[in-house]
Amino acid sequence: xxxxxxxxxxxxxxxxxxxxxxxxxxxxxxxxxxxxxxxxxxxxxxxxxxxxxxxxxxxxxxxxxxxxxxxxxxxxxxxxxxxxxxxxxxxxxxxxxxxxxxxxxxxxxxxxxxxxxxxxxxxxxxxxxxxxxxxxxxxxxxxxxxxxxxxxxxxxxxxxxxxxxxxxxxxxxxxxxxxxxxxxxxxxxxxxxxxxxxxxxxxxxxxxxxxxxxxxxxxxxxxxxxxxxxxxxxxxxxxxxxxxxxxxxxxxxxxxxxxxxxxxxxxxxxxxxxxxxxxxxxxxxxxxxxxxxxxxxxxxxxxxxxxxxxxxxxxxxxxxxxxxxxxxxxxxxxxxxxxxxxxxxxxxxxxxxxxxxxxxxxxxxxxxxxxxxxxxxxxxxxxxxxxxxxxxxxxxxxxxxxxxx
Amino acid sequence: xxxxxxxxxxxxxxxxxxxxxxxxxxxxxxxxxxxxxxxxxxxxxxxxxxxxxxxxxxxxxxxxxxxxxxxxxxxxxxxxxxxxxxxxxxxxxxxxxxxxxxxxxxxxxxxxxxxxxxxxxxxxxxxxxxxxxxxxxxxxxxxxxxxxxxxxxxxxxxxxxxxxxxxxxxxxxxxxxxxxxxxxxxxxxxxxxxxxxxxxxxxxxxxxxxxxxxxxxxxxxxxxxxxxxxxxxxxxxxxxxxxxxxxxxxxxxxxxxxxxxxxxxxxxxxxxxxxxxxxxxxxxxxxxxxxxxxxxxxxxxxxxxxxxxxxxxxxxxxxxxxxxxxxxxxxxxxxxxxxxxxxxxxxxxxxxxxxxxxxxxxxxxxxxxxxxxxxxxxxxxxxxxxxxxxxxxxxxxxxxxxxxx
Numbered sequence: 001x002x003x004x005x006x007x008x009x010x011x012x013x014x015x016x017x018x019x020x021x022x023x024x025x026x027x028x029x030x031x032x033x034x035x036x037x038x039x040x041x042x043x044x045x046x047x048x049x050x051x052x053x054x055x056x057x058x059x060x061x062x063x064x065x066x067x068x069x070x071x072x073x074x075x076x077x078x079x080x081x082x083x084x085x086x087x088x089x090x091x092x093x094x095x096x097x098x099x100x101x102x103x104x105x106x107x108x109x110x111x112x113x114x115x116x117x118x119x120x121x122x123x124x125x126x127x128x129x130x131x132x133x134x135x136x137x138x139x140x141x142x143x144x145x146x147x148x149x150x151x152x153x154x155x156x157x158x159x160x161x162x163x164x165x166x167x168x169x170x171x172x173x174x175x176x177x178x179x180x181x182x183x184x185x186x187x188x189x190x191x192x193x194x195x196x197x198x199x200x201x202x203x204x205x206x207x208x209x210x211x212x213x214x215x216x217x218x219x220x221x222x223x224x225x226x227x228x229x230x231x232x233x234x235x236x237x238x239x240x241x242x243x244x245x246x247x248x249x250x251x252x253x254x255x256x257x258x259x260x261x262x263x264x265x266x267x268x269x270x271x272x273x274x275x276x277x278x279x280x281x282x283x284x285x286x287x288x289x290x291x292x293x294x295x296x297x298x299x300x301x302x303x304x305x306x307x308x309x310x311x312x313x314x315x316x317x318x319x320x321x322x323x324x325x326x327x328x329x330x331x332x333x334x335x336x337x338x339x340x341x342x343x344x345x346x347x348x349x350x351x352x353x354x355x356x357x358x359x360x361x362x363x364x365x366x367x368x369x370x371x372x373x374x375x376x377x378x379x380x381x382x383x384x385x386x387x388x389x390x391x392x393x394x395x396x397x398x399x400x401x402x403x404x405x
Numbered sequence: 406x407x408x409x410x411x412x413x414x415x416x417x418x419x420x421x422x423x424x425x426x427x428x429x430x431x432x433x434x435x436x437x438x439x440x441x442x443x444x445x446x447x448x449x450x451x452x453x454x455x456x457x458x459x460x461x462x463x464x465x466x467x468x469x470x471x472x473x474x475x476x477x478x479x480x481x482x483x484x485x486x487x488x489x490x491x492x493x494x495x496x497x498x499x500x501x502x503x504x505x506x507x508x509x510x511x512x513x514x515x516x517x518x519x520x521x522x523x524x525x526x527x528x529x530x531x532x533x534x535x536x537x538x539x540x541x542x543x544x545x546x547x548x549x550x551x552x553x554x555x556x557x558x559x560x561x562x563x564x565x566x567x568x569x570x571x572x573x574x575x576x577x578x579x580x581x582x583x584x585x586x587x588x589x590x591x592x593x594x595x596x597x598x599x600x601x602x603x604x605x606x607x608x609x610x611x612x613x614x615x616x617x618x619x620x621x622x623x624x625x626x627x628x629x630x631x632x633x634x635x636x637x638x639x640x641x642x643x644x645x646x647x648x649x650x651x652x653x654x655x656x657x658x659x660x661x662x663x664x665x666x667x668x669x670x671x672x673x674x675x676x677x678x679x680x681x682x683x684x685x686x687x688x689x690x691x692x693x694x695x696x697x698x699x700x701x702x703x704x705x706x707x708x709x710x711x712x713x714x715x716x717x718x719x720x721x722x723x724x725x726x727x728x729x730x731x732x733x734x735x736x737x738x739x740x741x742x743x744x745x746x747x748x749x750x751x752x753x754x755x756x757x758x759x760x761x762x763x764x765x766x767x768x769x770x771x772x773x774x775x776x777x778x779x780x781x782x783x784x785x786x787x788x789x790x791x792x793x794x795x796x797x798x799x800x801x802x803x804x805x806x807x808x809x810x
Binding site for chain 2: 254255256258259260262263264265287288289290291318319320379382383386389390391392393394397
């Protein structure tokens with residue numbers, strides 16, 4: 001049986017995702033498709049524009065059979081941890097083919113690069129440490145070190161300057177680390193790059209970043225993105241608006257960040273995950289003169305601290321996620337449970353067939369399973385909906401997996 | 406020289422205050438009038454409807470010469486601590502006449518009651534403890550015990566069921582405790598009672614509570630309260646609206662309370678001031694199903710926990726004010742500094758004349774004096790203005806005393 005796995009955010013689900021899904025199914029001759037999806041907050045430390053329930057519906061309508069939540073403590077991390085956790089969840093679900101989009105499109109390059117980098121690990125690490133000392137960020141230092149070490153060799157290695165190549169590289173590395181039998185494969189990403197924020201007219205594929213930007217620029221009018229998302233996504237986005245909710249973005253959380261920084265002693269801020277090198281003082285100082293998230297970020301950002309790094313730090317401060325909590329619970333290669341967000345009939349049948357072999361608990365209803373990692377997911381999802389002032393906090397606790405025929 | 410002291414909240418300043426002020430000046434033949442005023446949050450644990458700066462202007466326009474801030478750690482406390490701190494600040498400022506409004510209007514009754522109660526203290530305390538055990542609130546228990554102990558005596562004592570009598574009783578007691586030479590006097594409150602929420606038409610005097618209620622009910626249209634406040638207050642309220650701010654009330658802080666309860670571990674909530682008997686669990690539980698401050702309060706309230714007590718507790722949670730902080734800094738009989746909010750020429754001259762004899766630092770600008778109690782005042786005032794999303798946090802830090810001719 002061919003069980004295809006994909007690692008997704010679907011923020012929102014668009015034609016690029018649909019294209020990837022269809023191509024991956026064809027390539028792997030998939031009998032069933034499992035997606036591990038980030039919950040309320042995403043890898044770059046951003047809030048999702050809609051709830052995970054709406055994005056689950058998008059995924060099911062788009063052709064995924066089973067949607068599993070990537071817990072907050074893994075979904076908001078640098079590529080390595082994010083990847084280890086997502087791959088491990090798919091592995092627990094007996095996925096045997098992992099297919100990801102990349103700029104490269106050549107899976108042999110990924111496998112080869114992982115092997116070669118691991119054999120020259122110490123050399124690269126040492127160089128990274130030196131480069132970081134000159135004041136540049138870690139991702140940039142890695143990219144520099146990597147290029148320096150390999151530039152004068154005959155090795156045919158990946159361009160790790162490209163964001164999807166980096167993620168793919170980590171997926172392949174995670175499979176190896178976990179000792180999984182999963183087979184990786186990759187599909188060349190069409191047109192839009194991950195970081196592209198512009199869309200070209202008369203084409204169907206735009207990045208999710210570009211689509212979100214269009215939504216914001218057009219005052220969240222759905223028509224602005226009509227051509228880039230399938231009709232099912234369009235309907236779901238329209239439903240969101242009709243129920244009185246609105247698309248969420250960082251500015252909605254700015255009052256809470258300001259409140260949190262105003263009322264939290266620096267010693268407590270320092271205990272938050274990813275709070276290093278006294279940056280808490282910088283955050284407090286810069287908050288004094290700004291009145292929006294955008295201006296706050298611009299004030300805090302430096303060459304050394306990338307936008308993403310600061311965004312994740314602020315998110316962990318907002319959610320009160322401490323170093324101690326992460327130390328205790330963050331074990332990306334050993335998932336604590338599998339939380340089901342949604343399934344089709346085919347997905348349900350597949351789940352029944354493997355249920356007795358699952359090594360970790362399968363959770364359908366948040367209230368039926370007690371675990372601090374799940375508790376954190378419930379808490380951050382309640383926090384995610386705080387800007388909907390008229391709603392109560394009960395929603396997330398009562399939610400059950402979406403089921404489609 | 407006759408230096409009159411008054412203890413006020415002016416939320417907002419109205420004709421009742423003006424009447425009291427004029428009568429007190431006449432009665433004491435005052436040369437100068439000093440007001441100790443609660444800052445951003447008030448004795449019953451509520452946010453002031455406007456900033457303390459606007460209320461300071463109201464006070465100066467109304468005839469006060471010197472306005473001093475009662476720090477947060479004293480202004481949001483039960484009558485005893487509130488009174489000790491306010492009286493002590495006036496005493497430090499060489500006030501020699503304290504005049505307060507009361508239902509009784511007879512100062513001898515106050516002095517006598519303080520003497521008698523203090524002589525039968527143990528008896529009352531014991532009875533209060535017993536009554537509290539039956540599940541009623543402390544203020545009610547005190548009132549019951551007090552009546553029981555004195556009902557069968559021939560003592561002519563005060564009716565401590567009346568809110569202004571209670572405050573006055575504590576003022577007189579504080580003077581005694583501090584060993585101050587200040588002379589207390591009282592003026593009968595005209596018409597409106599402290600707790601009155603209704604106003605009668607064709608009269609000029611309404612309680613501040615009634616005025617705030619009118620403002621809320623009339624969607625903050627100033628016209629609704631025109632007849633109850635002097636023209637100077639009216640102009641200041643109008644100016645507030647013209648500068649784009651709005652009147653503040655508890656509902657504006659509800660999102661922050663919800664956020665705080667959602668992201669704070671119970672162990673940390675338990676450490677907050679006035680958090681006793683496991684009420685933190687009740688707060689968290691009741692927050693789940695509500696979507697407004699009003700409905701939250703109604704859900705939390707019991708016979709044992711009065712509205713005011715819960716309101717103060719929530720306020721201390723909101724401002725992150727711990728038991729440890731209060732233990733360290735709350736010394737109501739020994740003020741740490743005197744913070745000047747505003748003065749007339751007469752007030753400035755008076756201040757100059759006593760400056761060399763002041764035993765505690767006089768603070769004009771928040772940035773010029775380092776003290777944790779003042780730091781707390783700055784923090785809660787910044788928090789008070791958080792609902793003004795377009796403003797930055799700098800305002801409070803940069804403010805200087807209001808000066809009028």
